[in-house]
Amino acid sequence: MAENTFAVQSVRGMNDVLPTQVAGWQRLERVTRELFTAYGFEELRVPIVEHTALFKRAIGEYTDIVEKEMYTFTDSGGDSLTLRPEATAGVVRAAISNGLLRGARLKLWTSGPMFRHERPQKGRYRQFHQIDVEAIGFAGPDIDAELIGLTARLWRQLGITRVKLKLNSLGTAQARRVYREKLVEYFRGHESLLDADSRRRLEGNPLRILDSKNPDMQALVAAAPLLTDHLDSESREHFDGLCAMLAGMGIDYVIDPRLVRGLDYYSRTVFEWVTDALGAQDAVCSGGRYDDLIPQLGGEAQPAIGFAMGIERVVELMGQAGAVDAPLAPHVYIIASGERAQRTALALAERLRDDLPTLRFQSNMGGGNFKAQFRRADRSGASLALILGDTELERGVASLKSLRDESGQTQWPLPDLAARIPAILADLAGPTEAG
């Protein structure tokens, strides 16, 4: 590859978010921040890089993420570090190492880039972004229901409708161990029917076989023993409680006994919001309970639950739902012709910004004749053009022209502008925007 090409190409799977796309990101960030605050969650910011061992221990040695998808490197001090592939491990680590856990109940959220070395696809990137929510110190199922209720509210606020909630319980680690043995036994009995992927998983992560999309495997999977039938009684009760609460909140869900997660730390409640609008990358937001993780990482045992949503995926859904705001147009576009007028216009713009801080003034930059400046004014979407030329300068006035209707052009002494502009804008806006 030529060196130039190399230099101007972004790294595979790592994308720029362009100004035209940013509106969706900002809307999602704003709505989630308000929602989290309203539910009593506090923001926590954690590093992007952690010790490799943290992720191995939290996510599990035999998961796909740890086995083949992590960006791991040795720093110049000889430490093995990893670009975080998910957020929970870092949040839990931060809670432990800052001593936040002692008897506390933590409701936290964080967001930022995550890194996974996968083959890029629509909705799947090597650097992608998540908004992550964690509730530590709550045994549930009330908090489980609240978290799910929060996400359901978020979709409503964003105008997203093409999502469905899938729900399952993985039981406790002990119950899962028993089930796992049963499952391995079952699949060993039919080993000749297993595809290559499934045979590989039989050792490391047999539960994932249940997730197989291979049509040839469906019959075998369908007849496999169900985790749901092997739940311990406490998990059963917990899960039934959650279902009842969701029903009481009017939240629709589908119980999917084969919903398992790709991260080992989950136990009991797992859930996933899926969509049919993003092709194969259908998970928009998912999470679950991780009651055993904190002691595994050296903290004092605390039940906990969390979820993460993929910003790129949610923003894509927002775009499809038409839920992205148009960029804010200036209220006033300032046109100035001639050197003296341009100087006057800059000073005038600053004064108007002082006097009218809630309005958006855009000054024409880079000169141009009146025609060009009016064209830019029009394209800017501004409601009003403020015109400053030789004629106006001589008389100490500025012209104001409506760009959105035919109400014409008026002239005002410069000192009066700050008082006149809001009134004129209000007239232009008319009754529709009066509220």
Added chain:
RNA sequence: GUGGACGUAGCUCAGCUGGUAGAGUCCCGGAUUGUGAUUCCGGCUGUCGCGGGUUCGAGUCCCGUCGUCCACCCCA
């Protein structure tokens, strides 16, 4: 990591069985003296992703490579 499709002006694309690139759009200027739509006229921009090969000659064929997209896989 596996399989498949694709990669031509900023954008959307055309370019037949190989003969050294074109449209629309965008942008800029003009259509009587200081006024944004539309229309008309004129103008600008391309290492045809990159590298190599075949050929007298390649955007068009072959190989490699990078990237995008789709499916698998995985997951947010």
